[in-house]
Amino acid sequence: MTDTSHKPPAPFERGLTPCPDCAEREVLIYPRFERLWHWSQAGSIVILMFTGLGMNGWHNLLSFEMAVRLHTLVALALLLLWVFATFWLMTTGNWKVFLPRVFGLFAVARYYAFGVFKGEHHPYQKSLAQRLNPLQAMAYAALKTVVFPLVWGTGLVYLTYNFWETLPNAPFWLELVANVHLAVAWIVAGFVILHIYLLTIGHSFREGVRPMIVGTETVALTPEQEAYLERHETWRLVD
């Protein structure tokens, strides 16, 4: 077992060369918890952006008091969800899909920069183990290790101001924390736009969203993977 784990994956497993003997099958890729996590997070981010804009005077659709209440409670709930999601990622080993990798990065970047305008096919073929293309993996890795921690970190420090307001220069630090929180919040908003836009590339928007709703997606399975699933995890195979 330990021997095989050191063997580098075959190119098709990294999603870039067509797999000669693979079968395209519809397989459960996003289990129920992951979908719940995704949509709760999406809804939470929308509420957080809406209430955040309200607190900053961009709209008056709800009172400042209500905006603060919603923003605080939703943020705390989302943090709790992230605790569960992190636990789930770690225990299931799914965290590995977010590991950034260089192989194929250039091809995908080149596709978005040129190929897409020439009607080329997306160079990445999803596999059972690698549902994210290298660019996606890098983007999500950055989101999870830099952007999100910055936004919830500053948010918690901001929220708990009254516990540290006696520190020297507390108003200065509060201003810094608030500004970083605002800056990163705008970047998250940019991510959301990019995320939704990329769903329109390579397939229809509806096709892009569907897997995150029903959980299944068509991926290339090696005969071995197919045999394993047929034998042990038939619940993951739809057709």
Add this chain to the structure above:
Amino acid sequence: MRGYGIGAVGLAAIIGLCGALGAAAQDAAPQISESTTDHSKLKELQKDFASGPEVTEACLSCHTEAATQVKHSVHWKWEFESPSTGQILGKSNVVNSFCGNVASNEPRCTSCHTGYGWTDMSEPPPAEATAVDCLVCHDTSGQYTKLDSAAGHPPLEAKGKTITGADAWVVDLKKAAQSVGQPGRENCGSCHFYGGGGDNVKHGDLSSVLYHPSPEVDVHMSPDGENFTCSTCHHSDKHIFAGSRYDVHAMDPEGTGKPGQVRQDVATCESCHGNAPHKALSVTGTKLNDHVDRVACQTCHIPSFARGGVATKTGWDWSTAGRMDAAGKPVHEEGYVQGDGKALHTYLATKGDFEWGENVVPHYAWFNGQVNYTTTDEVIDPTGVVEINRIDGSPDDGRSRIWPFKRMEGRQAYDSGLNKLAYSNVWGPTTDTAFWTNFDWSKAIEAGMKAAGAEYSGQYGFVDTHMYWPITHMVAPAENALACRDCHAENGRLAGLSGFYMPGSRPLSWGALAGMLVFAMMAAGVMLHTVLRLITRGGKGGTTHD
């Protein structure tokens, strides 16, 4: 157990019924006085008093220490040594931006002294014990009053005006003496509601509306609310009252005190409401409780002052006083009608131009309780606005909170040779110097300076002034308190304050701008990509995917 419970309920019902019957029976019986003394039965008070001091003499025959107690109070001395600055303040010393000063105007100003016959500010109040006026605070007959220009004496004939500006009536001193009790709001109000020469002129949050306020005007004093009198909060000890405008409890970390203790030493909100008065188990309540160390209760809970239909004077320009009409008569104009329908003067030849305000949004400032007065021995800069009193405090001193103030805008006389605030003699129907009689500033100021014992260069001018009055009365019901956004917004109520960061007040701060720039670049990239896809028809909606 169950049977016992039912039995207990039945028993309780019977006891309750008996109690109700008992209460009904008691209603029919004569009321028992709360006090152990019915003053109308005292033989000392069975006489027709000829003057206020005669009544006081009768009072002191039993209450032997009362006059001594009163004589140690600010109410009597009109002098206050600031414990923090050492300044000698009090009505007998300071100059304000209303009628200016007491010196040389005594019988008019000391009409509200809690005594009789103080006619010279350069001397202490009269020494006799009988010069103390007991009735002004303790009369409950409602018909005791003081004349407006008789150094504190009550009207004994129906001539002149009273301290509230009403036509005087003959006061029945015997009836007043027999009625005495704890001070009610009418007692305090007859002077404190009329400071500065009229109803609500001076404070802004103390007006005749507080005799019978609606809960919306004052949730504590309203008969439909808590029905507090002034002394419910302003506790007294040996005739000295809690709650000083010269030395304010801007912050009260002691709160309600130790369990079981009822604090009687301060008039702060916290002494009843504690230091965490908002509902703790909610985001809003927790956040509001986080505010109390930085924001005074009054700031949110008194959204505006001069509510309930009586305006307060917000501007007074003495420099325009003295205008006469074609016939040589003093001009007067009534250009403001306040909420209760009463027309108010906006110009008087005797006093100059006035501005009035109702439902006034306060001026806000960091305040640690210390007020520094510009006394008449200080050199002022007449090119700017002179602050008659300066509110001390900062966000960094650890003992300040944001407080609401009435900011009085004045223009008043100063000694332009020595650059000092000037005293002026305005009242004096029979004198040659009083401005209200002869309209001559040079004589009025010279006489004022002389009476106050101040050096005078002989030259005078007028200078713009600001004077600050802490706002603490007219607390609104909780639902009428300020909303968060009144302050947490660009150009909110606290926009004039600095030295701290307030969430929501700067949506375009550097952090937001940096984030928005990145966001804009990402959005622009998406739009550019879309346009290029549409032009090249390359990635048209993924239909090429097979």
